[in-house]
Amino acid sequence: MTHRNRLRSSWNRVGSGEIHRAPRKWQPWLSDIGSLTQKIEKAIGQKLQVQVLRDCSQTLNSDESRYFHFKIRRCRVREVLLCVNNIPLVMAHSVIPTLSSSGSNHAVLRLGTKPLGAVLFAKTRMNSKAKPPRDIARLDKGSALWKKCSKNYPGLSSPLWARRTLYRLKGHPILVNEIFLPALLSYSAS
Numbered sequence: 001m002t003h004r005n006r007l008r009s010s011w012n013r014v015g016s017g018e019i020h021r022a023p024r025k026w027q028p029w030l031s032d033i034g035s036l037t038q039k040i041e042k043a044i045g046q047k048l049q050v051q052v053l054r055d056c057s058q059t060l061n062s063d064e065s066r067y068f069h070f071k072i073r074r075c076r077v078r079e080v081l082l083c084v085n086n087i088p089l090v091m092a093h094s095v096i097p098t099l100s101s102s103g104s105n106h107a108v109l110r111l112g113t114k115p116l117g118a119v120l121f122a123k124t125r126m127n128s129k130a131k132p133p134r135d136i137a138r139l140d141k142g143s144a145l146w147k148k149c150s151k152n153y154p155g156l157s158s159p160l161w162a163r164r165t166l167y168r169l170k171g172h173p174i175l176v177n178e179i180f181l182p183a184l185l186s187y188s189a190s
Contacts, residue, residue, distance in 0.1 A: 011063075011135035011164060022136060026161045029180055030136045036090065036178055037082065037117040043187040044084050050113045051088075053079040053152055057098075061144045064095055067164075067175065074098040078116065081152060089184040091149050092116065093177040100172035108169070116176060120167045134165045139179065149179050157182070 014031060022030055032039055041048055058077040060068065075097045082090040094116055101109045108119055139146040139160045150156045162179040 011067075011137045014134045014136055014163075022138070022161055025185055026180060029184065030161060030163050033131055033134070035117040035121040037115045038121070040082065040084075040089060040184070040187070046084065048089070048115065049083045049086070050115050051081040051083055052113060053081060053091075055079075055111075060095065063144065064175065067166075068097070068173075072097045076101055078111070079148065079152075080115070082115065087183050088153055088181050089187075090181060091152065091179045093145060093148060093179070095175040095177075097173060100169060100174055103170075105169055105172060116174075120169060120174070120176070132165050132167050134163055136161065136163045145177060145179055149181070153181060 029036075029039075037048060055078045056076065058075065060072065060075060065072075075095050078092075078094045078096065080092050081088040082092065092115075096109065111119065137143075139149075139158075139162050141147075141150075141158045145162060146156070146158065146160055149160060160179055160181070162177060164175060164177040167174045167176060
């Protein structure tokens with residue numbers, strides 16, 4: 001009988017019960033279904049600063065290609081740090097397929113330093129009342145997302161915890177990965 005490693009850099013659906021394998025201190029952040037930006041701002045009592053790291057066209061990494069069943073080739077990748085007092089709390093890595101940012105979504109997705117969550121959770125823009133699919137992962141040093149974080153946040157220890165959610169904006173998919181950085185634990189997730 002082989003012993004399964006605890007969420008070793010693989011994504012697991014939240015409803016599968018895998019959330020309980022994450023350390024208790026991370027579970028409220030990983031399982032929350034609302035806007036992460038709003039949740040953090042409530043916990044810290046102030047607005048977050050959004051530091052844009054990249055916002056450009058790019059090819060998908062292998063995990064993202066598999067997630068989209070190899071059907072998407074062109075996309076926009078937006079990476080930001082959500083900070084309080086210039087201390088990064090979360091790194092967000094969003095994959096916006098080209099079709100998702102065209103038409104009526106084009107103007108909406110000109111974000112600048114506005115968090116993507118402000119667009120995705122605007123009541124007038126979310127069409128579906130169903131909960132979007134959400135996965136969690138324990139990211140080790142071999143993970144592409146862990147490596148991206150370590151470039152922008154030196155001195156990281158392994159593992160990191162992350163969640164990814166597939167949102168729909170006017171019917172078009174947007175995949176948002178949120179990687180929780182150690183400083184976030186300074187604030188209560190309640």
